[in-house]
Amino acid sequence: MYDKDLFLEKVKENNIYLGIELGSTRIKAIAIDNRAKIISNGIYEWKSKFENGYWTYDFDLLTKGLQSSFKNLKENIFKEYGYKISNFKAIGISAMMHGLLAFDKNMNLLTPFRTWRNTNTDKASLFLSELYEYNIPHRWSFAHFYEAILNKENFVKDVDYICTLSSYIHYLLTGKKVVGIGDASGIFPVDDSLNYNKDFLKKTNDLDEIKNLGIKLQDILPKVMVAGECAGKLTEKGAKLLDIDGDLKASINFCPPEGDAGTGMIATNTIRENTGNISIGTSIFSMIVLDHQLEKYYKEIDLVTTPDGKPVAMVHCNNGTADFDGWLNIFKEFALDLKIDFSEKGGIYSYLFNKALEAVDDECGFTIFNYLSGEPINKVLDGLPMIIRDKSNTPSLSKFILANLYSIMASIRIGQDILTEKENIQIKQMYAHGGVFKTKKVMQKIVASALNTNVSIYKSASEGGCWGMACLAMYMDKKDDYKSLDDFLEKFLFANQSKYTELADDKIIKSFDKFLNDYKKYLPIQRFADDNRI
Structure with a gap:
């Protein structure tokens, strides 16, 4: 617990920063001091739903979740320190990237929020990628909007503003229609001008479908900002909205709102060239900061940026731990019904994760596709969870758990191979974050072996992007003291941070490669099921 007297000192000095992140499964608010030490946090659980053909969230939960997470933070601070907090030095908002929020001129929502999990934008993604000769993934905001235009959806004629979730929440609190460059790069391509690509904007505005709407694309997008800039102030209306x-x-003061990929890069100290990180949650993605542009474009590789605008090669897969979480809940329910106590084994999750490593010397016998949603990187647009079992292999709990963990890594490895084999990008070290790493060493060792590299985890990684967003708010305040965002991270945030590293394991490498070969062999079955579902 943070020291109470030190907390009251920070309050008096106005040296407390607030980060809020709207993730896929929870909304989190975190307060840190001017040394980036965590004071307290607040959490609100939520989840997406599949409704009318789209992954979405109840729109009223955006406000409720925002307010509830902040209220929970306030209550925790009062409980721990006996103080009702009412001020912060700076605030930052982060959220899951991509997707579509479309508004009319009065900022009325025109269609339910379409999240990054939606992959029903194939026509737009293919056409725009060929038009620009630049990958436009299915989940990007403009892909969603252009697909709606091609489908002649009624709402498009009234669109005055499209944005991501972080930029919308930022607007509610500040009245400013802006977005951080990392999040912007998942709306529409940006370039080294630190703004939307002008050539691509011109090609877009010359399209008949855009002309017929009577708009210029740049006029309906949020303004691009970079880390360190001031992106507005909390309004009276915003203060009342956040704190009921x-x-x-x-x-x-507010820093530019960012996507969860950008805040993950901050939380793992990976914004310098030739550094990389991997984030595992509902989705899974890896980020490699480039020191040069790729030789060509690949449909499997996104080009996004760091919060200060450096180019990043991103391998994004829609399906991370969500399907496995369902299986874990079944095992947990079974254990509870039998009143089995796993406390001596670190809890049921720790038991199951460690159980997986017992199967490394054997063949899994299971090939698992964890596709709760589509996986465009593997040419699967809708997706269907699927388990294939080798009938000649004796099944076991350890093999089943190991296959699930391998399944989480399979698609990301397929994309990563493009960077290493076709672009000759050498990945010597990756930094990881996500709840799946709470069981020490197990998933970290599997990730290292699947990617054949060292994988390190900083102590701060457990707090993830919310802590990273609070640190970006702090950077805006301290920018003049450092040469760059890299400098701020190296000399300040991570100067004394501990980390632990796992190396690739030869046995797991061999075991995973066998799983991956079977995974690729059976992908046509997944695609057939995807194309022919009743």
Whole structure:
């Protein structure tokens, strides 16, 4: 627990920063001091739903979740320190990237929020990628919007503004229609001008479908900003929206809102050239900061940026741990029904994760596709969870758990191979974050072996992007003291941070490669099921 007297000192100095992140399964608010030490946090659980052909969230939960996470933070601070917090030095908002929020001129939502999990934008993605000769993934905001135009959806004629979730929440609190460059790069391509690509904008605006709407694309997108800039102040209306108790003061500075990929790069200290990180949650993605542009474009590789605008090669897969979480809940339910106590084994999750390593010396016998949603990187647009079992292999719990963990890594490895084999990008070290790493060593060792590289985890990684967003708010305040964002991370945030590293294991490499070969062999079955589902 943070020291109470030190907390009161930070309050008096106004040296507390707030980060809020709207993730796929929870909304989290975190307060840190001016040394990036965590004071307290607040959490609100939520989840997406599949409705009318789209992955979405109840729109009223955006406000409720925002307010509830902040209220939970306030309550925790009062419980721990006996103080009702009402002010912060700076605030930052982060959220899951991509997807589509479309509004009319009065900022009324025109169609339910379409999240990054939606892959029903194939026509737009293919056409725009060929038009620009630049990969436009299915989940990007403009791909969603252009697909709606091609489908002649009624709402498109009234669109005055499209944005991501982080930029919308930022607008609610500040009144500013802006977005951080990392999140912007998942709306529409950006370039080294630190803005939307002008050549691509011109090609877009010359399309008949855009002309017929009477718009210029750049006029309906949020303004691009970079880390360190001030992106507005908390309005009186925004303060009342965030803090339903009415204690929060207005006029607090905001940094540019960012996507969860950008805040993950901050939390893992990977914004320098030739550094990389991997994030595993509902989705899974790896990020490699480039020191040069790729030789060609690949449909499997996104080109996005760091929060300060450096080019990044991103391998994004829609399906991370969500399907496996369902299986874990079944095992947990079974254990609870039998009143089995796993406390001596570190809890049931720790038991199951460690159980997986017992099967490394054997063949898994299972090939698992964890596709709760589509996986465009493997040419699967909708997806269907699927388990294939080798009938000649004796099944076991350890083999089943290991196959599930391998399944999480299979698609990301397929994309990563493009960078290593076709672009000769050598990945010597990766930094990881995500809840799946809470069981020490197991998933870290599997990731290292699947990617054949060293994988390190910083102590701060467990707090993830929310902590990273609070640190970006702090960087805006301290920018003049450092040469760059890299400098701020190296000399300040991570100067004394501990980390632990796992190396690739030869036995797991061999075991995973066998799983991956079977995975690739059976992909046509997954594609057939995807194309022919009843």
